Amino acid sequence: MKLQFAASLLCFCAFVAHAAGTPASKSPPAKPAAKTQAPAGKTVPRHFFVSGSAGGIAEIDLPAGWDISGRTSPIAMRMQAPGAPDKLQLTAFPISKDKIALASDDKLRDMLSENGKSMLKFSAETGFDILPLPGARGFYFGLSDKALAGKPGGPDKFPFVHSGALRFGEWVGIFNVFSNEKQGRFVQESLAAAASLRWSAPVPAAQGERAIAAMRFAAVPEGMTRKSEINCVSPQAKMLYDRFNDLYGPMLGTHTVKSSFESYDAGGGDAGSVLYMSFNLPVQNDLRAFVAGLLWHEAFPTREHPEEFFAAGSELVVWCTPVESRIKRLSQTRLEEALFPPAKSERR
Secondary structure, three states, X not given: OHHHHHHHHHHHHHHHHHHOOOOOOOOOOOOOOOOOOOOOOOEEEEEEEEXXXXXXXXXXXXXXXXXXXXXXXXXXEEEEOXXXXXXXXEEEEEXXXXXXXXXXXXXXXXXXXXXXXXXXXXXXXXXXXXXXXXXXXXXXEXXXXXXXXXXXXXXXXXXXXXXXXXXEOOEEEEEEEEEOOOOOHHHHHHHHHHHOOEEOOOOOHHHXXXXXXXXXXXXXXXXXXXXXXXXXXXXXXXXXXXXXHHHHHHHHOOOEEEEEEEEEEOOOOOEEEEEEEEEOOOOOHHHHXXXXXXXXXXXXXXXXXXXXXXXXXXXXXXXXXXOOOHHHHHHHHHHHHHHOOOOHHHOO
């Protein structure tokens, strides 16, 4: 379990250290990828709606039926096969243009090398190889937990960890595969999924507007209760919705022509609203940046300000829910299926 905790913690910290200018150690060149059995099963593209001025739509190919949880802004997702404890954890964040060089292949290998060395004290191995991630600009390594050697795994006790990093566009992705088999099907499918991470092509304005219009719930989802008032975690989102035209519109040179919302309570503290705002002009980067600054006061959502949003054409949708929310997850799935309709055989 200590190996699992170290893997979750150290990859991100190592990259931050490099981004801050910490001298990188000289790491050996990556060895050829180990020959492994090809992943089995059909994959389908899944989409993450990343909020903010650096946001967009990230795409990943996952085996059909895998469950996804977590948040998309910034990307911090967990992916699992139904009924299986093994999991793929993926974190991704943008790199500013002046620091793109810090995400070079050498830097990614250095980061993983430092991270792996920090994990060796919890590992049954005395060393490891940095392997290229097939099909991607990235690398990974694998270790096993010496405390769990010869013991059965479980939901929170994984004998094997594969950690990696990759570059896609101007973003860096960090992933960990926690598994009960060293080179089983889940590991191979997870490595292939991580390698597939990419930015989706921009959504045409008309297509995005139609999708946002179609994503509303036709009926109250099972296990939820519809509410008649806006319920937002922080007041900034409600001000954006209620007072855009008199407070913000004049300085931004645009105004809303139509607004509506859906509010639900899913129980267990999961309550919130989905806000829909239609503008007289297409939503541009300056409006996206303004909305991000107003909602979060940061580059991305925080625990105190967890709202996420997506814009297409002249439409803006804002998810005002807790970070982990069934309301948001179902709503974003409806938007995903409206934008990228799956074949009947692939519907979840």
